[in-house]
Amino acid sequence: MDNYYSFEPVEKPQETVIDAIPEKILISLMYRPGMTFNELWNKKGRSNRFAYHVKKLQESNLIKKDDQGKYKLTTKGKKRVAYLESLTGDRCELPIVAVIILVTDGDKVLLYERAKEPFYGYWGAHGGKLRSTNYILEQARESIKKETGLECDLELKGLFSAKTYADDDIFYGHQLFVLKGSNPRGKLLKSTKKGTHRWVKKDEVSKLRILPNIPHLIKIIDSERFRWIEADRFQKKDTFSMKIRKDITL
Structure with a gap:
């Protein structure tokens, strides 16, 4: 699962992603920059599991939390969502x-x-x-x-x-x-x-x-x-x- 966070679209072939939580977080922040943890989580699923993925996305420099406690995409995160289908979160099959x-x-x-x-x-x-x-x-x-x-x-x-x-x-x-x-x-x-x-x-x-x-x-x-x-x-x-x-x- 941790391979997801080291995704490099230019160099590596696309991989199958088993867990959709990271994509959901990235897609949410693509459409609405500046969301709190509770807004992202929306009480869907276990909070500790969701928090794990938020932490991993932060450690991978895909998202960041500002002084108001709101999450946004980093430059790396914005680059990452360019390789996702915006409606489904699936990785684009690019030529x-x-x-x-x-x-x-x-x-x-x-x-x-x-x-x-x-x-x-x-x-x-x-x-x-x-x-x-x-x-x-x-x-x-x-x-x-x-x-x-x-x-x-x-x-x-x-x-x-x-x-x-x-x-x-x-x-x-x-x-x-x-x-x-x-x-x-x-x-x-x-x-x-x-x-x-x-x-x-x-x-x-x-x-x-x-x-x-x-x-x-x-x-x-x-x-x-x-x-x-x-x-x-x-x-x-x-x-x-x-x-x-x-x-x-x-």
Whole structure:
């Protein structure tokens, strides 16, 4: 239960919350800042149990009590409620928002063979989740340097939106800002914990065991105009396929 109070929405996957009292407290203070203990408790359930959760929320710096004995959300608490459904208190199922960078050098593109799940053994492009402290180009610059050792000129070329299904159940959703990296500089790392890197000719990419969106990401970076692709990806046992829903040039 105490894992609830160390929730970090940017870094950790969502967890199942068994006890709804913390959410009820946070939601109450979201709609009505400045409530007393009795107003929050409203004589529902055991007071000592309710007091335990109030104390834990205070210790976790999610709520605070002012000089008048009234409780309010802290800055951290306000950030926390942004990840809750305001009517139910359930944690929002948010898409993964990330940058993906295809670094090019002439007719070659830099890919890597994934050495981690999901999609272990598939070839993909480099990138990283977009942190709340970074803008798009900042995240792309940071991710490509960390993953490959390279620096390059970056240009935002499009958006790739996808839902990924595993055995017919939705796995997760992606919103990917697609960037083209050109004029690569520095020494390429041979590999990292995430996988092994390789320069691949664009017309030979299909010979690899690639993630199905890679050819479409290459189309995005090669397009003269901003391009938005929306697709459904399907993984069943050893097969991975994709169906394009929209392909729009803006």
